[in-house]
Amino acid sequence: MSTITIAQxxxxxLTVSRLGYxxxxxTGPEIWGEPADRPQALEILKIAVASGVxxxxxxxxxxxxxxxxxIAEALxxxxADLVICTKVGATRRPDKSWVPFNTPENLRTSIENxxxxxxxxxxQLVHLRLxxxxxxxxxxxxxxMFEMQREGKIQHVGLSNVSRADLEAGLKMGEIATVExxxxxxxxxTINLGHGDSQGGEEVLDLCEQHGIPLIPYFSLVNSLPKADSQIAEIAKKYGASEAQINLAWLLHKSPWILPIPGTSSLAHLRENLKAAEIQLTAENMAFLG
Incomplete structure (x- = not known):
């Protein structure tokens, strides 16, 4: 796997492999509660790291x-080379809704937790999630966030779910290590998923590249939004690969500053995702995919 450097x-x-997890x-259904198969969840974490993630x-x-x-139980x-990245700025209610948790006191509580x-x-790395x-x-x-970085609680500060204007404002305040x-x-x-806008990567990618900031895509395997991705399906058929693998390969080829973090609760899917790093898309493939 190729590598990428955070906060260069x-x-x-921090230098890490270009396919994270x-x-x-x-978690359980709706990102709530314990996993259905706890032993498999622990095994996924162990095998991911053993495989170079x-x-x-x-x-x-x-x-x-x-x-x-x-993570703590498994790893x-x-x-020494493992980078754990977390997020603050949000919390969950008992009804499973997502709400801001972003006063300075809230953020400090989250970091301590x-x-x-x-x-x-x-x-090592904390994203302020908007x-x-x-x-x-x-x-x-x-x-x-920068205050807690000065205190030594945070090594590097990143931003998540940010618009271009947010990122530009953040860069004026201090070093932004990553964008998710x-x-x-x-x-x-940008698309609205029901609990507010999810900001798109395309709107900030060039700015990330200019400043040497890794862009970390979330929901990178949601190919069905807003419609089925026929271009990915066609290339997948040519390579005898899954659509998820081609999507990940496209991200890896799109820019050297992209660090995909595909998630799964299946050991088989984890192994499938890791193989995406071996797929070499041609210039013709990339032109077709756009």
Missing amino acids: HSAQP GTMRL NFIDTADYYGEDVTNRL YPYP NLRTLQQEQV IGHGGVPFEEQLGA NMYGHGQRT
Whole structure:
């Protein structure tokens, strides 16, 4: 697998393999509760890392707190090269709705919770996730993140679900290590998924490239939004691969600054996703895919 460097201009850059793993699917239905098959969830984490994955994406509101506890149970003490990335700025209600949790006090509570459940003294990378601004100015939220970075609780600060204007504003305040937005071949721009807008990666990719900021796509395998992706299906047929594999291969070929984090609760699908890194799309394939 090729590699990508996070916070390359900082004193503590992090180099990881260009195919990570997103843990959201390890939870129960609707991203709530314990996994249906806990032993398999733990095995997925172990095999992912054993297969060369050293970037894992999580959040304390997955479950809630389910994925963090699974990561610690499966992988602690952590390998020296493993980067665990978490998110703050949101929480879940008992009705499973997603709501902002983004005052400076909220953000500090979330960071302390992540440190506790992940059994870390410092979180290597934290995304400030925007679910609306919830009445709290963006600058106040991000300022609180940089304050905790100065305190040593956070090593690197990233942004998630941000517009181009948000990213431009963030870059004026300090170093933004990474951006995590919705992005895949079938869904590249902003869309409303029912709990607010999910910002698209296409709108910030060129800005990320200019500043050497890895773009981390979430929901990268949602090919059915807004419609079936016939172009991906055609290339998949030519390669004898799955549509998910071609979508991941397209992301890897689209830009050297993209770091996909496909998630799954199936060991078979994990192995399938990892094989996507071996697919070499031609210039003709990429032109056809757009």
